Amino acid sequence: MSPRTLRSKHPLAPCFAGVALLLALAPLQGFASDGDPNPEPVDFAVPDAPAFTFLSATPTQVAQPGTARDLAVQLVNAVGSDGKVQQGFALEVRPWYLVPGLSIPLSSYQKPGGFILANLQLSVGTAQTSGDDTSSTNIAMGVRATLFDDGDPMRNAKYAEELGTRLLECAPDMPGSMSKEDSLACASRKADAQREAWRTAHWNATRLSVALASGWRSPGSILKDSQWTGLSAWATGGFGLGTWGQVLGQLRYDHQDLANSDALSFGTRFNVGSKNVNGFVEVSGANTFGLPEGSDSLSAHAGFGVEFRVTEKVWLSTGLGQGFTEAADPIAVTANLRWALADKASFDPSK
Amino acid sequence: MPTRQVTLNPSKPLEVNVISHSPHVAAYRIWTRPAGGSGWTKVAEGSTADNVPDFFSTGPLTSGAKLHYWVGVGGNPATNYRIIVTLGQGGQILPDGTLVMQGTTNASGVDVLEDEVSFT
Numbered sequence: 132m133s134p135r136t137l138r139s140k141h142p143l144a145p146c147f148a149g150v151a152l153l154l155a156l157a158p159l160q161g162f163a164s165d166g167d168p169n170p171e172p173v174d175f176a177v178p179d180a181p182a183f184t185f186l187s188a189t190p191t192q193v194a195q196p197g198t199a200r201d202l203a204v205q206l207v208n209a210v211g212s213d214g215k216v217q218q219g220f221a222l223e224v225r226p227w228y229l230v231p232g233l234s235i236p237l238s239s240y241q242k243p244g245g246f247i248l249a250n251l252q253l254s255v256g257t258a259q260t261s262g263d264d265t266s267s268t269n270i271a272m273g274v275r276a277t278l279f280d281d282g283d284p285m286r287n288a289k290y291a292e293e294l295g296t297r298l299l300e301c302a303p304d305m306p307g308s309m310s311k312e313d314s315l316a317c318a319s320r321k322a323d324a325q326r327e328a329w330r331t332a333h334w335n336a337t338r339l340s341v342a343l344a345s346g347w348r349s350p351g352s353i354l355k356d357s358q359w360t361g362l363s364a365w366a367t368g369g370f371g372l373g374t375w376g377q378v379l380g381q382l383r384y385d386h387q388d389l390a391n392s393d394a395l396s397f398g399t400r401f402n403v404g405s406k407n408v409n410g411f412v413e414v415s416g417a418n419t420f421g422l423p424e425g426s427d428s429l430s431a432h433a434g435f436g437v438e439f440r441v442t443e444k445v446w447l448s449t450g451l452g453q454g455f456t457e458a459a460d461p462i463a464v465t466a467n468l469r470w471a472l473a474d475k476a477s478f479d480p481s482k
Numbered sequence: 483m484p485t486r487q488v489t490l491n492p493s494k495p496l497e498v499n500v501i502s503h504s505p506h507v508a509a510y511r512i513w514t515r516p517a518g519g520s521g522w523t524k525v526a527e528g529s530t531a532d533n534v535p536d537f538f539s540t541g542p543l544t545s546g547a548k549l550h551y552w553v554g555v556g557g558n559p560a561t562n563y564r565i566i567v568t569l570g571q572g573g574q575i576l577p578d579g580t581l582v583m584q585g586t587t588n589a590s591g592v593d594v595l596e597d598e599v600s601f602t
Contacts (some may be wrong), residue, residue, distance in 0.1 A: 237505050237506070295556065319589075
């Protein structure tokens with residue numbers, strides 16, 4: 132990425148530029164204000180199912196085959212006998228589970244290789260092409276990998292042992308002395324309580340996830356006529372600072388082959404959390420390049436917010452954001468102050 | 483409740499082994515009832531994450547005896563699990579003596595399974 136100059140007329144611009152330099156990692160959220168006096172947070176998280184995100188789709192039904200045979204059946208059903216791709220197909224699978232004879236017990240899961248393999252996830256989706264051409268179908272395939280996650284309780288041997296003890300407390304004393312529903316409800320309560328305590332203590336755990344999705348367009352929904360449309364890649368990481376802070380980073384790259392353009396989005400966020408005060412400072416931005424001369428753009432946003440607990444159920448929150456953009460004629464940047472009252476924190480360090 | 487039937491040798495003890503083949507904890511409690519008997523006797527309990535072997539021996543059991551098991555599965559929410567309980571004698575798994583329990587944990591990361599085996 133070539134260096135760019137971000138222009139701002141705001142007197143505090145140097146301060147925000149300083150923040151951007153200090154926070155060199157990537158954030159999860161930025162305020163895409165673009166002049167909007169009420170900016171909304173932008174979600175840059177690694178998607179749970181990259182293929183669906185690539186299609187901008189939120190399927191209501193997602194096939195999750197439990198065997199290799201089920202997977203084959205689902206994929207065959209996605210393409211009709213006429214060679215046309217079914218629109219609205221959505222599938223998500225963890226490949227290791229489908230391999231006959233392959234097992235990943237807890238002892239393997241608690242090691243890096245087993246953890247990565249167990250959490251590797253594939254997704255496939257199809258969606259109707261937007262616009263006037265409703266006969267064409269967009270297809271996407273994606274892969275997501277969690278490289279490490281200190282916030283996953285099942286990686287902790289003591290947590291797993293305690294979980295086993297709690298589950299056993301929900302077993303019937305004698306066959307028939309407790310219904311399955313009661314037993315399951317008991318197990319759910321105990322597991323929820325244990326997981327909540329773990330999350331509270333590990334809210335800022337160090338973790339790193341990556342994802343990749345690629346897409347094709349099928350004119351007339353004919354699979355063999357598909358053309359590659361591009362790809363998206365994500366990387367998100369979090370680094371814990373003691374028990375009180377967290378630095379988050381996010382990168383996203385999009386390549387649109389048909390438009391011959393590329394975009395790189397980035398963000399950095401510094402979170403500080405406690406029982407009564409939450410705060411964050413964040414910088415995010417996007418750089419689009421490869422467009423016709425003069426069309427490339429670079430924009431960035433910076434903001435911070437603080438929440439104070441006023442009473443047990445009343446939080447006072449405030450935020451300030453500022454946008455920067457590159458343009459031939461500098462534009463006036465916007466700055467705004469938001470005040471709000473809520474009965475719970477918008478940023479909960481335990482989640 | 484559906485009952486699986488397993489043929490065993492009434493002169494040898496029954497060996498039971500509980501194994502988790504997925505990143506989940508399996509807590510278990512197992513009872514047996516002799517042929518013609520009316521009461522259940524707990525013969526084993528534990529979990530696959532407690533650093534205690536999940537292999538135990540009971541019996542001998544005669545034809546008509548029953549074994550009842552409860553298994554609680556725990557792990558991450560909405561994840562596929564695979565727990566296997568084997569029934570054997572003399573170090574060999576009996577025909578139809580491999581009980582495979584597969585499924586998906588709920589939003590709390592747990593599931594419960596319960597079933598019975600009759601011996602012939």
